Amino acid sequence: MAEKRDYYEVLGLSKSANEKEIKKAYRALAKKYHPDVNKEPGSEERFKEINEAYEVLSDPQKKANYDQFGFAGVDGSGFGGFSGGGFSGGFDGFTQGSSRRNRTGPMKGQDRYMSLNISFMDAVFGKTETLHLSVDEQCSHCHGTGAESKSDIETCSTCNGRGTVISQQRTPFGVFQSQSVCPDCHGTGKRIKVKCHQCHGSGYETKKVGVDVKIPAGIQTGQQLRVANKGERGANGGPNGDLYIEIRVGKHNLFERRGNDIHVKVPLSAVDATLGTVIDVPTPYGDVELKIPAGTQPNTTFRLKDKGVVSINSNKKGDELVQVEVVINTKLSREEKELYQKLQGSNPKGKSNNPFDRIKKAFE
Numbered sequence: 001m002a003e004k005r006d007y008y009e010v011l012g013l014s015k016s017a018n019e020k021e022i023k024k025a026y027r028a029l030a031k032k033y034h035p036d037v038n039k040e041p042g043s044e045e046r047f048k049e050i051n052e053a054y055e056v057l058s059d060p061q062k063k064a065n066y067d068q069f070g071f072a073g074v075d076g077s078g079f080g081g082f083s084g085g086g087f088s089g090g091f092d093g094f095t096q097g098s099s100r101r102n103r104t105g106p107m108k109g110q111d112r113y114m115s116l117n118i119s120f121m122d123a124v125f126g127k128t129e130t131l132h133l134s135v136d137e138q139c140s141h142c143h144g145t146g147a148e149s150k151s152d153i154e155t156c157s158t159c160n161g162r163g164t165v166i167s168q169q170r171t172p173f174g175v176f177q178s179q180s181v182c183p184d185c186h187g188t189g190k191r192i193k194v195k196c197h198q199c200h201g202s203g204y205e206t207k208k209v210g211v212d213v214k215i216p217a218g219i220q221t222g223q224q225l226r227v228a229n230k231g232e233r234g235a236n237g238g239p240n241g242d243l244y245i246e247i248r249v250g251k252h253n254l255f256e257r258r259g260n261d262i263h264v265k266v267p268l269s270a271v272d273a274t275l276g277t278v279i280d281v282p283t284p285y286g287d288v289e290l291k292i293p294a295g296t297q298p299n300t301t302f303r304l305k306d307k308g309v310v311s312i313n314s315n316k317k318g319d320e321l322v323q324v325e326v327v328i329n330t331k332l333s334r335e336e337k338e339l340y341q342k343l344q345g346s347n348p349k350g351k352s353n354n355p356f357d358r359i360k361k362a363f364e
Contacts (some may be wrong), residue, residue, distance in 0.1 A: 004071055007053035015067065019058070026054040031113040031246065051110065106144070108240035112231040118215060120252035124284045124309050126217035130210050136233035137207055137240070139199035144234065145192075146203040152194040156185035163189040180263050188236055204233050213245060218260065218310040219250045239246050254282055260318030262310045267326040268292065283307040290322060298326040 001129035008015055011025040032038060034049040056062045056074050066074050116129065130284045138144040148154045155161040159182035169176045181187040195201030211227060221227075224244050233242025249257075266281055280287040281304065287303055301323045307316025332340065 007056055007066060009360055010049055011058075017057075020331040022054070022057050024312065026050065026058070027244070030054075030111065032086060033245065034113045036112070036114055045058075047290070049176055053254055107235040108238050109232035109234040109246060109303050110243040111239035111248065115246045115248055115337065116213075117248045117250060118219075119250050120241070120255060120257070121284060122215065123219050123247075123249040123257075126219070127215050129215055131211050131213055132208065133243075133244075135207055135209050135240070136204045137209075139196055139203055141198040142196035142203060144203040144236070146199065146201040147192045148194040148196050152192060154191050154193060156182060156191050158182055159189060163187040190214065190236075203236075208350055211243075215247070216312050218312045220248070220257075221247060223247050231347050252303040253283065255256070257309060258314075260311050260321045262318065263323065264320060265323045265325050267327045270326055270328055271329040272300070273324070273326045281320075282321050283322070284309075296324060296326075298324070300324050 008017070011022065011029060013025055014102075015022060017025070022141060029050045030047065033043045033050060035044045035047060035299070041184045056066050062074050069182060072324060073255050116131075118127070139146075141281075142148070156163075159165050163182055163185065164179050165182050166179050169178070182189070185191055185238070192201055196203070199205055208351060211230060213225060215225065224246050227243040227245065228241035229240045233240050236351035254264055256293060262284065264282065266279065266347065268277075268279070271293060272279070273296045276296070277292050279290055279292060281290045283305060290304070290308065304320040304322060310317050327338075
């Protein structure tokens with residue numbers, strides 16, 4: 001007991017956390033430490049610790065027992081009551097309540113988490129990705145019961161269907177009572193007379209399946225997609241958990257996404273910036289003509305309407321913002337150099353056409 005960490009501490013929660021907060025914290029931590037995603041040493045043990053904490057805190061009865069009695073309240077093998085001394089009533093009542101933790105009915109499996117890398121353009125336009133997964137699915141013959149037929153399922157005679165057995169040990173202080181999982185039915189409360197011929201009593205079949213996942217246009221890094229019933233297998237005929245896929249969008253060599261807008265930088269010669277021109281600007285939807293007015297200054301930004309990324313929630317597109325970078329040519333031909341010299345010499349005093357000259361003149 002002493003080696004265990006407090007379940008609220010494991011999930012990073014306060015004891016006043018509600019059901020929604022518990023589920024949110026679990027999903028975030030399970031995604032971070034899932035062995036399929038996190039290969040760091042100790043991640044598997046951390047993942048098991050997180051699952052154990054969630055199993056208790058997500059169940060109202062278990063949570064109430066844990067809040068009142070600590071680990072003793074949720075560990076049937078480590079807690080019992082004395083038959084005398086005034087403690088019997090309270091502890092016996094608790095022992096009966098804690099037996100509910102051994103559910104004999106169908107239980108949904110745990111969720112699985114994985115990440116998926118997609119290209120920048122796939123995030124802009126969306127796509128359908130086929131994932132090849134190894135999934136434990138319910139046996140098509142017995143539907144998860146593990147029995148050849150319904151008549152081959154009977155109540156466990158050892159625990160009478162409870163899934164747990166209670167043992168007593170006499171001590172100098174009285175009778176110590178403990179509860180543990182039934183050794184014959186392993187907590188299911190049932191016995192199988194004739195096992196399913198297809199799954200041999202396991203209730204599931206491991207299959208390699210191809211799952212088509214629709215990635216919507218406009219998705220961003222960190223967003224998740226849910227695929228129902230492709231998580232860990234359920235128990236006692238319960239459904240599988242779900243598969244959550246976290247998207248990671250790659251970078252583009254030209255475009256940068258900010259929200260639903262796309263930013264791009266395009267080079268422009270000093271002559272074109274001075275005299276004005278029309279240039280072809282790349283967008284995810286193809287090249288678009290952009291008119292550059294005369295006298296355009298370096299780093300001026302132009303807006304191309306509806307050339308950004310669509311919003312998943314509203315289907316409204318962002319814009320593309322085009323920033324022009326004026327490039328000064330460092331290698332001039334003789335003719336080009338002569339033209340620039342003539343332009344420089346057009347100043348009557350032979351001085352450079354420095355804009356600061358006009359400012360200084362204003363103060364003279």
